[in-house]
Amino acid sequence: MNEKAKNSLLYLDGVSVSFDGFKALNALSLVIEPGEMRAIIGPNGAGKTTMMDVITGKTKPDEGDVYFSGSVDLRRMDEASIASLGIGRKFQKPTVFESHSVWDNLELALAGPRGPFAMLFHKRTRAEEERIEAILTTIRLGEKRDWLAANLSHGQKQWLEIGMLLAQEPKLLLVDEPAAGMTDAETAETAILLKEIAKTKSVVVVEHDMTFVRDLDVKVTVLHEGSVLSEGTLDHVSADPRVVEVYLGR
Numbered sequence: 001m002n003e004k005a006k007n008s009l010l011y012l013d014g015v016s017v018s019f020d021g022f023k024a025l026n027a028l029s030l031v032i033e034p035g036e037m038r039a040i041i042g043p044n045g046a047g048k049t050t051m052m053d054v055i056t057g058k059t060k061p062d063e064g065d066v067y068f069s070g071s072v073d074l075r076r077m078d079e080a081s082i083a084s085l086g087i088g089r090k091f092q093k094p095t096v097f098e099s100h101s102v103w104d105n106l107e108l109a110l111a112g113p114r115g116p117f118a119m120l121f122h123k124r125t126r127a128e129e130e131r132i133e134a135i136l137t138t139i140r141l142g143e144k145r146d147w148l149a150a151n152l153s154h155g156q157k158q159w160l161e162i163g164m165l166l167a168q169e170p171k172l173l174l175v176d177e178p179a180a181g182m183t184d185a186e187t188a189e190t191a192i193l194l195k196e197i198a199k200t201k202s203v204v205v206v207e208h209d210m211t212f213v214r215d216l217d218v219k220v221t222v223l224h225e226g227s228v229l230s231e232g233t234l235d236h237v238s239a240d241p242r243v244v245e246v247y248l249g250r
């Protein structure tokens with residue numbers, strides 16, 4: 001294994017995935033450093049979702065290397081084992097438990113693989129309470145802890161789900177279009193929130209909202225036809241004529 005892979009948190013090299021002969025990923029290479037937040041942009045069908053599916057083990061690549069934490073070969077692992085390594089994924093649509101309170105949603109997430117049944121018999125420890133408190137602060141829902149999740153705004157549900165991921169103490173968070181459907185104020189707050197999270201964890205964010213991506217102020221990777229078209233600061237990729245042609249200029 002090369003030096004670049006060894007020192008990275010996530011290392012994809014030459015990854016290809018075909019569906020009925022169509023290459024959804026085409027020799028995709030991407031390296032995320034420990035503690036890095038990265039934004040992934042690109043037109044519909046560029047392969048962003050397929051890339052997340054490869055990282056989480058939902059889809060197995062036909063070719064290429066996928067390593068986590070330098071040396072863990074994710075191609076050989078199933079979805080559950082990959083999740084337990086500390087790779088958490090947030091899908092676009094929030095999937096919180098609507099009929100439970102904010103606090104209970106977090107407590108259920110903390111129970112993790114032990115599940116809700118185990119929670120019934122589990123006496124919550126002081127340390128667990130403190131962790132839930134800390135997560136509530138991070139996700140801006142401290143004052144809404146007793147609210148039913150059903151009564152939260154769409155944006156607040158997204159934050160709660162981010163909190164539920166945090167409860168599982170991931171090393172890497174994959175976040176799919178968090179700003180979709182949010183108000184402008186929620187979108188701006190989400191950028192701040194993710195930047196706080198990225199102080200202690202690596203984060204990969206797929207997003208179409210360029211105002212939000214600008215707020216994140218991190219390195220941007222532009223995907224197109226299953227591989228990296230351009231990479232760098234948002235200003236750098238925005239000035240790349242190829243990016244303007246396939247994505248931003250449309």
Ligand SMILES: Nc1ncnc2c1ncn2[C@@H]1O[C@H](COP(=O)(O)OP(=O)(O)OP(=O)(O)O)[C@@H](O)[C@H]1O
Nearest residue numbers: 019020023024042043044045046047048049050051
């Ligand atoms: N299971 C599948 N079977 C066949 N084709 C698929 C499958 N999954 C994805 N594709 C195709 O692969 C290509 C890449 O899709 P993918 O969902 O990864 O793109 P994306 O960048 O996430 O797009 P979007 O921004 O619309 O979510 C698309 O053309 C899609 O139709």
